Structures are given as C-alpha cells and as structure tokens.
Amino acid sequence: MIYPVSSKETPHSLISTALATPALRADRWLSVLSLARAWADSHKDTTKTALVAALTDLKAVERFFAYPGTLLLERLNSWLEDDDAKAFLRLAQRISTTIISKKYHRDVTAWNVEELEDEPLNRLPQAITHLKSRPYFEVLSVVPHSPARWRLIQEEVAGVRRPEDDFVYQAVIVGNAPDALTAILLNPDIGAVVLYEGFASEGGEANPLLDVFRSLIDISPTGDDEVQIIQLAQAIRKIRPELDIYLLSDRNIETLAGRPEIRIINRIFYQMEEPLELHLSILEGIRKRYKTPFFDNLKRYAQRPIATFHALPIARGKSVFTSNWISDMGEFYGPNLFLAESSATTGGLDSLLEPTGTIKEAQDMAARAFGADHAFFVTNGTSTSNKMVLQALLAPGDIVILDRNCHKSHHYGCVLAGAQPYYVEAFPLIEYSMYGGVPLKTIKQALLKLKAQGELDRVKMVDLTNCTFDGHVYDTRRVMEECLAIKPDLIFLWDEAWFGFAHWSPLLRQRTAMGAAAVMTEELAKPEAIAAWEDQQKALGENPSEDTLLSTRLVPDPRAVRLRIYQTNSVHKSMSALRQGSIVLVKDVDFEHVESQFHEAVFTHASTSPNQQIIASLDVARRQMQLEGYGLVANALQISLEIRKQVNSHPIISKYFKVLSNAEMIPEAFRQSGLDDYNDPDISWGKAIQSIKDDEFLLDPTRMTLSCGHAGFDGTTFKNILAEKFNIQLNKTSRNSILLQSNINNTRSDIALLIRVLVDIAMDLEAKILENGEGYRKAFAHQVRELVDDLPKLPNFSCFDDRYREDTTGDTLHGDIRRAFYDAYNEAECEYLPLDSQELDTRLQSGPTLVSANFVIPYPPGFPIMVPGQVITQEIVDFMRKLDVKEIHGFNKALGLKLLKR
Known part of the structure; x- marks a missing residue:
C-alpha cells in the first residue's frame, strides 16, 4: 500500500487521501515518533513490533523523497535492530521535526548522518549560510538501471552542483513509469523530471494510488520506448503541468527531436554526454518559473535614486519619514513600500492599461501558468474583472444566460453593457438559507426556449459562478459541451473568484474553466468527436422533442464549435496576492476579433493610477503557485478534511455544530456517484473517480459550511462571537451557518485553535442547559426551532415588468x-x-x-x-x-x- 493513511483513529477515505496525498506524509512520521516514544518508555516487544510495521509502511513512501535519504533511514534501522530505543527516538524526533519544519530545505546540517546540536543561524559557516539562502527543490530521475546504481547516480548529480548556482536540488530515483507518477503525486518538492530511455513500463507491485488517476492519464504498457516516453511525459503534464521534463536518449536524438509529439519534452540530451548542460538546463527551467518580471523590475526601481515631479507625494516616502505627525506610518510599513511607488510609467516601469514591458511579460507568464492564451491583471478586484468581460463581449440587446444568484458585479455588468439577462435559478438549500448551482437542465431549457421563439441568435453568453461562495463546483466541460451542441458559438464566462487555487490540484483542475478548455481542445480535434456527433444526430432524428434533448447528454459538432472561454480569478482570495488582485484568463479562438473592444473595456474600468504593489503581488503569486502550489493546495485540502472529521466526530462539538457533508449540500439528483462525504472510509475507488468525473456538482473540499443553528446561533451572531472573543475571522454567513475556508495560509495549529474554541463554546452551552431551569431550556429549544425549522422559503426570480x-x-x-x-x-x-x-x-x-x-x-x-x-x-x-x-x-x-x- 503506497498511499498515506492517517494515523488518527478514524481513517481517511480513499478520496480524501487522493485529494490531500502530499500533505499526509508528516502524519506517518508522527505515528512512528509516537510509537518510538512508547517503545523508549516501556521497551515492550509488542510496541516494537508495531514500530517495525509502521516503519516498513513508511519506507514504501519515503523512497519517493530525497530526505531523509538512504543513509539516515539505514541508521534509523540500525538503532531498531540494536534495540537502542533512546537512539532510535532521538533520530526519529530529528527526522520528523525536520520534515514538518522543512529544515532540510534551508540547512545542510539536516542531511548529516551523525547527530549534531542545532546552532544559531549566525554561527553557521559562511558556505552553509550561503547555501541556506538558495531555494531548494528535488529532481525526479526515471532510470533503467538497477537500484544498486541509484546512489551512484545521486552522487553524480550532486557532483555537478556549483557554489554559484541559484538553486539547490537533490535527486530522487525511480525505475518505472508507475513509480514516477507516484513520486510526483506524493512529493511536492519535485520541480523537474529527467527520463532515461529504457525505464520499465510497469512497477513490481500493485499501486492503488494511481487508480484514481487512471481516467486522466494513459500509462498502458508498450514495447515502443519512444511511445512509452511520450505517454509518461503526457501523464506527468496532466497531473503537474508546471514541471519541466528532460530526456536522455542513446538513440538518434536528431530524428527523435523532429517528432511533433516530442515537443512535450523541454530538451533532449544524448545520454550523459553533457551532465553539466543537463544540470544548467534544470536550473534554467526553474529560473524561468522563478522569474517575476514586474516584481523584479520594481525592486530594481526602488533601489534607484529618483527625484519625483509627478502627482504622488507618497512616492519615495520623504513626506512620510520627515513628518512630525505621520512618521509612524513609515515605521509600520517600512521604506520599500514608498520607494516602490510611482505615478510614472517611464524610467523602466510599465503601464497596466497598455503594457509592453515587464507587466506584459508577467501577464504572458501567468497565462502559460494557468493554461490560458491571454491573461490580464486587474487591481480593483474580480468585480471589475467581470464587468470588463461583460462590457467587452456584450452589446445592447444581447441576451446572457445568467445565474440569478451570482455576484452583483455580473448584474451591474449587464446594466453597463445594455445586455438582457435571462435569469436561471440555482437549486435551493432552504434548510440553510442558501442556493447551490444552476442545474444543466435549467440552462438547456433556457436555450431551447429562446431557440423556439427565434431568439437564439441573440444569446451571446452563458455566465456562471464556479465554484459558488458555498463551494458548489460545476462539471464545466459537460456544461460547455451541451450548450455548444445547441449554439456552437456561445461565449462562456466562468467567475472562479474563489477557485483559482484549483489549477494546482490534478483532480480539481479538470473542473476549472481553463482545465476543461484544455481537455475540450484536445478531444474536439480527434476524429472520434465527429463520429460521436454524427451518431447522435442519427439517434435523435430530424426534429427531436425538447424532453429528448433535455434528457440526452448532447454532443457538439466539432466542425462548428468556436471555443470562447473566459475565466476570472480573485487571486487574492486563494493565492498570495494583495487584496483586490484579480486576473482575467482568456481561451478564445476569436479573441483577435474582440481584442480592441476588450481593451476599450479595460480603459473604461481600470484605474489610470493602479497600485504597483498589487501588480507585483499578482506576479509573485504566480511564481509561488508554479513552484510550490501543488504542495500548498494539498495542505489546504488536508486541513479542510481534518476539520470536517474532527468537528463531526467530536462527542461534544457534534451535538451543536456540524460541517455539512456533500449529501447535505448537493441533492442526490446531482450526485450520480452517490458520494455522500469526503471522509467516508468505506468509499470505493470507483465511486471516488465517478464523483470527480461525472457528478453534475462537486463540493469544493476547502469550503466548509458549519451549521450553528442547533447551538442557538444565527450565522451573523456566531461570526461576531468568533471574531470578538476568539480572534477567529470569517466573512460569509447564512441564517443558521457560517462558512469556514481553508487556504494555502492555514496550518495544523489553526485546526487546533478552531477545535478548542468550538469545544469551549459547546461545553458552555452544556453547562447553561444543565444549570438553568426548564424555562431556559424551552427558550433555547424555541430559538433552535426558529433557526433550524422555521426558515423562509427562498424566492425565485419572478419576471420583468x-x-x-x-x-x-x-x-x-x-x-x-x-x-x-x-x-x-x-x-x-x-x-x-x-x-x-x-x-x-x-x-x-x-x-x-x-x-x-x-x-x-x-x-x-x-x-x-x-x-x-x-x-x-x-x-x-x-x-x-x-x-x-x-x-x-x-x-x-x-x-x-x-x-x-x-
């Protein structure tokens, strides 16, 4: 078994394990550490037996990580074989804390086999201090050699590293394709992959972790090395598209380089002819992702001596730092904030309105990172991003199919554009005073009704929120395909303000607009797509009824389809960008025909004095997600799954609070897989795969609706209690719930704080109910009934006058x-x-x-x-x-x- 299982009493389900795979490694080490402490205290043989089993299980995972490495694990084993419980405990403690703190990323002493006392940073030798300042990553090498040679390969890799290198990396070695995919799923530190021609197509043992990804990747065995290399490279790209891939071949690489499909490989080398060139290529690949054109330029600008004669007194900070009255502002923010401000777009800076320099370069890099053709930075939030897209693509009298429950910016965008919204209703969740998503049948009904009335030609756009505020995620590909089967030139605007992080989850990515666009582009180009459309046309006949069309999964005609997809992201909501940092992503085959009007919309809405720091933070957020987003998102997923489990299984908390499950947030009709809860330990692989692939709606695991009505709190009151008494902040509430969100900023300590607070509140309620009389209990029960049972019916859109x-x-x-x-x-x-x-x-x-x-x-x-x-x-x-x-x-x-x- 090579997928991690939590050491907690209640095991994680297979789907939760697949979603949070990289983040669960620490749990295994903490389990070993706990057993090591028990063994050191008791010296019981049964404890040692459990420790041996745990360590054996751990080794199956650790072979996919560079740290702690073979030498440290061998030393740990030797203490176990020698029955030296204290030495084993010391080393287990050192390894586990190093992994959790990621000390091995920045301190070479963490790799030493011999025990060393930790020393303050300023006492480290200069060479080590220099090494600590360089970002760390790992390189996966997939080799045909026997494991006996792997350590030699690692030593050869280390031998070409130089003090002047910008980055530091260690090698992880595997010998076959399934192990390669397992490594990139488990190890978020992997930043590049080197494929040695001749590696095995199959592994030596069953690999259940890959089962959940089989529907996304093709790793079927083949006798053709070149095909096998391409298949593995394609599979790697589908799971982690940000990784660089290099090939070492001993055949005619000139001919191989000419094959169109080999473009998926960054560079081909003739075996180990040029080890230094391979090393430099790996560093260059990381350097390209590490580069932040605008942020780098802004840092250089801040270092220059500049006299300002423009209308921004705060630039350079002189009016702040020399003031008797506001110098504390300078002390609070520091000088760089002011040195990096300017009202000018000359002298090396660029214009957000018409970028031609570093902003343009940063936007192009963001487009590639998200899988888009174009990207546009926005510094006044996704409210503005949405209005830009609507104004650019819609004209007075155009019809847009619009979720009535979407953000107000879409409604105001229709006012600005003069477009006519055709409101479609999301499914209601009356018991929680909220809406979900708009069923596909409802969208198709609107299109077919307009078609019947001769107005389909006026329908220009379908505009939906993915995911919704409360976490309802559409099957974006299916929605677009079926709508395009009715009208092949529809434009889609997906407001993914809350869902930008999903691009760095291989399972959630396919439900993003850009993720679906990539799949559709590939699938519509296949000959099978035309055959599928022709077969369906024969089955439907010349004049199918509306009922038939509504009940059929419609297939678009690939020859008529024009893929025109726009995605807006509040980067500041799920990535490390400053508030109001947003982005518009474009995948539109006809963009050249609307580019000028899109720029007019930018001119209309964008400030002529955009905040330089917000632009820079968008640049930096992209860098971070390309280099470590996979692991950060996995950690956010693990935190959310752990919160769900802890709240819902706690004997006291669960009396008054509950994190609502998939079944409670999504009606059964939209969960074809039958998936009820992410933490269901009995869920099968088949159901997990079916849910992610086929369910009409999926629940974003990071968005947790915490029901508080049974505690007698309405959402607003409970939100204020958490903020004012316990310093826990959140923003979305309903009549009887609050929304908790996990993101790349959260830690396990945050979970502990939340659980402790909920325990305190629940125990306080318990005491009040026990200590007060019957009158109090009746009043409490009445309050709960009003919040849980006496809920207003959610009104639908009526009609326009x-x-x-x-x-x-x-x-x-x-x-x-x-x-x-x-x-x-x-x-x-x-x-x-x-x-x-x-x-x-x-x-x-x-x-x-x-x-x-x-x-x-x-x-x-x-x-x-x-x-x-x-x-x-x-x-x-x-x-x-x-x-x-x-x-x-x-x-x-x-x-x-x-x-x-x-």
Whole structure:
C-alpha cells in the first residue's frame, strides 16, 4: 500500500487521501515518533513490533523523497535492530521535526548522518549560510538501471552542483513509469523530471494510488520506448503541468527531436554526454518559473535614486519619514513600500492599461501558468474583472444566460453593457438559507426556449459562478459541451473568484474553466468527436422533442464549435496576492476579433493610477503557485478534511455544530456517484473517480459550511462571537451557518485553535442547559426551532415588468434591465412603500403591479432578490419580512421599497 493513511483513529477515505496525498506524509512520521516514544518508555516487544510495521509502511513512501535519504533511514534501522530505543527516538524526533519544519530545505546540517546540536543561524559557516539562502527543490530521475546504481547516480548529480548556482536540488530515483507518477503525486518538492530511455513500463507491485488517476492519464504498457516516453511525459503534464521534463536518449536524438509529439519534452540530451548542460538546463527551467518580471523590475526601481515631479507625494516616502505627525506610518510599513511607488510609467516601469514591458511579460507568464492564451491583471478586484468581460463581449440587446444568484458585479455588468439577462435559478438549500448551482437542465431549457421563439441568435453568453461562495463546483466541460451542441458559438464566462487555487490540484483542475478548455481542445480535434456527433444526430432524428434533448447528454459538432472561454480569478482570495488582485484568463479562438473592444473595456474600468504593489503581488503569486502550489493546495485540502472529521466526530462539538457533508449540500439528483462525504472510509475507488468525473456538482473540499443553528446561533451572531472573543475571522454567513475556508495560509495549529474554541463554546452551552431551569431550556429549544425549522422559503426570480420586455406574448424571462435601472433615476417616476404597510399587501392582491426600481441584496444570503424592472411578488415580500439581517443593499428601512410607478 503506497498511499498515506492517517494515523488518527478514524481513517481517511480513499478520496480524501487522493485529494490531500502530499500533505499526509508528516502524519506517518508522527505515528512512528509516537510509537518510538512508547517503545523508549516501556521497551515492550509488542510496541516494537508495531514500530517495525509502521516503519516498513513508511519506507514504501519515503523512497519517493530525497530526505531523509538512504543513509539516515539505514541508521534509523540500525538503532531498531540494536534495540537502542533512546537512539532510535532521538533520530526519529530529528527526522520528523525536520520534515514538518522543512529544515532540510534551508540547512545542510539536516542531511548529516551523525547527530549534531542545532546552532544559531549566525554561527553557521559562511558556505552553509550561503547555501541556506538558495531555494531548494528535488529532481525526479526515471532510470533503467538497477537500484544498486541509484546512489551512484545521486552522487553524480550532486557532483555537478556549483557554489554559484541559484538553486539547490537533490535527486530522487525511480525505475518505472508507475513509480514516477507516484513520486510526483506524493512529493511536492519535485520541480523537474529527467527520463532515461529504457525505464520499465510497469512497477513490481500493485499501486492503488494511481487508480484514481487512471481516467486522466494513459500509462498502458508498450514495447515502443519512444511511445512509452511520450505517454509518461503526457501523464506527468496532466497531473503537474508546471514541471519541466528532460530526456536522455542513446538513440538518434536528431530524428527523435523532429517528432511533433516530442515537443512535450523541454530538451533532449544524448545520454550523459553533457551532465553539466543537463544540470544548467534544470536550473534554467526553474529560473524561468522563478522569474517575476514586474516584481523584479520594481525592486530594481526602488533601489534607484529618483527625484519625483509627478502627482504622488507618497512616492519615495520623504513626506512620510520627515513628518512630525505621520512618521509612524513609515515605521509600520517600512521604506520599500514608498520607494516602490510611482505615478510614472517611464524610467523602466510599465503601464497596466497598455503594457509592453515587464507587466506584459508577467501577464504572458501567468497565462502559460494557468493554461490560458491571454491573461490580464486587474487591481480593483474580480468585480471589475467581470464587468470588463461583460462590457467587452456584450452589446445592447444581447441576451446572457445568467445565474440569478451570482455576484452583483455580473448584474451591474449587464446594466453597463445594455445586455438582457435571462435569469436561471440555482437549486435551493432552504434548510440553510442558501442556493447551490444552476442545474444543466435549467440552462438547456433556457436555450431551447429562446431557440423556439427565434431568439437564439441573440444569446451571446452563458455566465456562471464556479465554484459558488458555498463551494458548489460545476462539471464545466459537460456544461460547455451541451450548450455548444445547441449554439456552437456561445461565449462562456466562468467567475472562479474563489477557485483559482484549483489549477494546482490534478483532480480539481479538470473542473476549472481553463482545465476543461484544455481537455475540450484536445478531444474536439480527434476524429472520434465527429463520429460521436454524427451518431447522435442519427439517434435523435430530424426534429427531436425538447424532453429528448433535455434528457440526452448532447454532443457538439466539432466542425462548428468556436471555443470562447473566459475565466476570472480573485487571486487574492486563494493565492498570495494583495487584496483586490484579480486576473482575467482568456481561451478564445476569436479573441483577435474582440481584442480592441476588450481593451476599450479595460480603459473604461481600470484605474489610470493602479497600485504597483498589487501588480507585483499578482506576479509573485504566480511564481509561488508554479513552484510550490501543488504542495500548498494539498495542505489546504488536508486541513479542510481534518476539520470536517474532527468537528463531526467530536462527542461534544457534534451535538451543536456540524460541517455539512456533500449529501447535505448537493441533492442526490446531482450526485450520480452517490458520494455522500469526503471522509467516508468505506468509499470505493470507483465511486471516488465517478464523483470527480461525472457528478453534475462537486463540493469544493476547502469550503466548509458549519451549521450553528442547533447551538442557538444565527450565522451573523456566531461570526461576531468568533471574531470578538476568539480572534477567529470569517466573512460569509447564512441564517443558521457560517462558512469556514481553508487556504494555502492555514496550518495544523489553526485546526487546533478552531477545535478548542468550538469545544469551549459547546461545553458552555452544556453547562447553561444543565444549570438553568426548564424555562431556559424551552427558550433555547424555541430559538433552535426558529433557526433550524422555521426558515423562509427562498424566492425565485419572478419576471420583468411588461414595459421592459420586447415580446410580452412569450414566456422567456429576459428583459431590459438597463432601461429599468436608468428609469429609476427619475425620482418623479418612483415611489416608496414601507415593507410592513397595509398598502403593500393591498397592491400585491389587487394591483397595480409592484416593480422594483433597484437591486435589493440582503447579506446574508447575498443574492439579489430584486433587480431593476422586476415584478415584486408575495413570495419576495414574505422572504424580506422574515429576514433578520442588518445589511440589505438597496433597501432603506425608513423609506421602504423603492418602486417604479405604473
């Protein structure tokens, strides 16, 4: 068994193991350390037997890591064989703490076989201090040689390293393709791969970890070395596309280099003819990813002596550091923040509006990193990114299929563009006062209805949120394929504000817009794609019914399809970028035809004085994710899975709180696999694969909805308690829940803090219930009932008033939201009615129709329950009257609802 299993009492499920594979290594070492302590204390043979088994299990994983390496593991074994429990404990403690702290990344003494006392950094020899300052990575070598030669290969690799190298690396050696894939799945430190021609196609033992990836990669055995090399390289790219791959061949490499498919290899060498060149190529590959063009340039700019005569007094910091009154600002932020500020785009800096230098280079690098054709940095958030895309691609009168529950920027984008939203409803989760995602059937129904009414040509875009605030992830590929089967030139805008990190998870990547785009580009180019479309056309016949089309998984005609995909990411929400750092990613075969209008949208929305630090942070965030994002995301996934397990299995916490499972967040109809919970230890590999591949909706593991209604807390109250009493911050709530998010910034210590706080709160509730009388218990039960059972029905979008609809005879939902929005500017044509007034009830019953003059957006739940021009229904009013939130955008309680007069 080569996949890690948690040492906790409740085992991780196979799917949770696959999602968080690299991050679970430390658990195994801590398990060994725990047994070592018990053995040192008791000297029991049973404990030693358990330790032998744990160490044997650990070795199966450790062969895929450079540290601790063969020598340290042999020394550990020798202490075990000699029954020296204390020596074994010392070394196990040293290795486990070094792995957890990653000390071996920065301190060469961690690799020494002999025990050394830790010394302060400033006492280390100069050579070691220099080494510590260089980033560390590992190189995977897949070789045909016997294991007896592997140590020699590692020594040869170490022999070409030089003091002037920018980076330091160690070699990891394996002998076959399955082991190579296992290594890159388990070891996030691997930054490059070297393939020696002639490696084995199959491993010597069963490899259950790879089963979950078999549907994504082709590692079938072949007798053709060249095909085998290409297959393995393709498999590596599908799992970790950021890795550089090098080939050492002893055949006619000139002919091999001419094969088109070999382009997947970064460089080919004639065996070990040039070991130094291979070494330098590996470093150059890492250097390319490490490069941050704009950030590097900004650092150089900050070091130059510059006199400023532009309108930015804070630049260079003189007005701050020489001030009697605000010098503390300079002390707080430090000089570099001010030295790296400028209002000029000359003197080596670049313009975000029309980049031609380092910003352009940084954007191109970001595009390649995310698998896009183009990337555009945005410094005022994804709200602006969304409006840029909508304004660039839509014109007045165009129809956009839009999730009514999406972020308000999409609705305002329609107002700006003059596009007409056709609102489609997400599935409701009434018991938690939230919505999920929009079912594919609902989207297809909208397209088919518009087609039937002769308006399909006006539909330009499908605009959806992936993942939603609460973690609902679409099957992006299926949505796009089926929509393109109805209208092959549709544009897709996927708002992935919360999901940018998913590109660095091999399982979640395929559900991102750019991940799906890559797969679709490859699949639509195959001859089988045309055959599949032709076969379906024969099966459907000339005039299939709407029911038939809705129940069929539609196949697009690859000859007609125009792949036009846009993805917006709030980089600051899941990567190491400053607040408001966002990016627009483009995969559009017709971008050259809309590029000028896209730039016009940029000019419209982007500031002419963008924040240089935000631009630099976007550059740096890309660097980090390309070099260590795989491991960071795996850690975030492990943390979320551990929180779920700890909360839901705790005997006291689970009485009052629960992290909602997949089954509770996604109705069964959208979980074809039947996956109920990530931490279900009985889940099969088949179900895990099916869930990730085929479920209409998947739950983002890093987004944890914590139900707090059974504790008597509404979401807002509980959020404030956590912030004010326990220094735990979060931002999203519902009527009876809060949203916890794990990200690349979280640690295991954060889990411990959260669990401790929840225990304290739960025990305090227990004490109050026991200590107070029957009256208190009845009041508490009543409060819980109101939060858990007495929940308002979530209202659907009604319709636009007839004056904002072009065709009042049909039943399609789109309307002229822009005209309604600006009609409300005329106060003489508006009126106000208090929410609780009798007149409002009378109008609902007998008219005239109530028409909203503006957006009304309660927080929570955060979706617009009214938009300009929308007819207000009894359902909407009932929902608003039951809301107990303080923040409702667009509603003035003193005045009441703002209405457009009839």
